[in-house]
Amino acid sequence: xxxxxxxxxxxxxxxxxxxxxxxxxxxxxxxxxxxxxxxxxxxxxxxxxxxxxxxxxxxxxxxxxxxxxxxxxxxxxxxxxxxxxxxxxxxxxxxxxxxxxxxxxxxxxxxxxxxxxxxxxxxxxxxxxxxxxxxxxxxxxxxxxxxxxxxxxxxxxxxxxxxxxxxxxxxxxxxxxxxxxxxxxxxxxxxxxxxxxxxxxxxxxxxxxxxxxxxxxxxxxxxxxxxxxxxxxxxxxxxxxxxxxxxxxxxxxxx
Numbered sequence: 001x002x003x004x005x006x007x008x009x010x011x012x013x014x015x016x017x018x019x020x021x022x023x024x025x026x027x028x029x030x031x032x033x034x035x036x037x038x039x040x041x042x043x044x045x046x047x048x049x050x051x052x053x054x055x056x057x058x059x060x061x062x063x064x065x066x067x068x069x070x071x072x073x074x075x076x077x078x079x080x081x082x083x084x085x086x087x088x089x090x091x092x093x094x095x096x097x098x099x100x101x102x103x104x105x106x107x108x109x110x111x112x113x114x115x116x117x118x119x120x121x122x123x124x125x126x127x128x129x130x131x132x133x134x135x136x137x138x139x140x141x142x143x144x145x146x147x148x149x150x151x152x153x154x155x156x157x158x159x160x161x162x163x164x165x166x167x168x169x170x171x172x173x174x175x176x177x178x179x180x181x182x183x184x185x186x187x188x189x190x191x192x193x194x195x196x197x198x199x200x201x202x203x204x205x206x207x208x209x210x211x212x213x214x215x216x217x218x219x220x221x222x223x224x225x226x227x228x229x230x231x232x233x234x235x236x237x238x239x240x241x242x243x244x245x246x247x248x249x250x251x252x253x254x255x
Contacts, residue, residue, distance in 0.1 A: 007096040012103075015064050016110035019057045019182070023111075026053035027139025034143055039151050046144050053140050054178060058185045061107065065189025068099035073197055104186030108179045115141050115175050123168040131168065138171075141178075145170035 029049050036042040074093045077083070118134040119141070121127050134142050149167040 004095065007094055011094075011096045012106055012110045015061075015107055016113075019060060019111045020114065022056055022060070023053060023115075023140045023178075024137060026050070027135075027137070027141075027143065030139045030143040031135065034147060043147060043151065046147050050140060050144050050174065054181055057111075057178060058181050061104075061182050061185035062189035062192070064107070065099065065104070065186040065191075066193040067189075068097060068103065068186075069190040069193035069197070071097040072099040099190045101187070104183040107186060108182035111182055112175050112179050114138065115171065119168055119171045119175070134168070134171070141171040141174040142168065144174065 026049055030046055033042055033045045033049065036045070071093060075095065075098050078093065115134070115138040118130055118138055121130040122134050131142075135146075146167045149170075
């Protein structure tokens with residue numbers, strides 16, 4: 001039991017690490033973009049990078065959903081003592097890797113856990129260190145709303161102090177978007193693989209039915225040929241061959 005829990009935790013951690021570092025990379029890019037003096041260009045680039053981040057996370061998690069459903073199929077084959085065949089290409093099988101509908105929610109929570117904690121600490125405690133950490137580690141959710149605040153309210157020192165912490169709460173908008181995105185991507189990936197497995201099953205059934213029909217036709221063919229030989233060959237030999245010989249002998253004697 002403890003081993004299964006440990007493998008499950010490891011699987012969630014393994015699946016969430018890559019999206020986290022992907023978010024970190026895009027957040028660092030946004031931090032560099034935030035230094036651009038042209039406001040319009042800065043905002044456009046900021047949200048283009050945010051959209052690209054969401055797209056790559058979606059593709060990554062969808063692939064995880066596909067692999068999880070493959071593991072579910074392998075698990076079913078193993079439990080039924082059936083050969084897994086090429087399904088083993090999905091990797092080493094473990095129960096913790098199998099698809100379950102709730103795993104998308106847990107994966108989304110794992111991906112967004114650190115941003116949620118840093119956002120709450122920054123907003124509730126007005127902690128400058130937490131806000132800087134949020135900006136560095138999770139800039140993908142903090143910098144876009146912060147840039148909007150900065151554009152709308154200006155950059156004077158008093159105004160900056162006023163919106164530094166109030167803008168933090170808007171980070172939950174992007175966190176919520178990515179949470180939903182991860183859940184949907186995981187489900188769509190599993191659905192795609194489910195359809196693929198269904199198509200493969202139907203193709204296999206069609207091939208097996210074709211082989212069965214072919215074998216049935218081959219087993220019936222010799223019986224028909226033998227009956228034809230029995231019905232047509234023997235009467236011809238009995239009725240057609242002997243009378244001709246007898247008639248020939250009689251003709252010779254008369255001559």
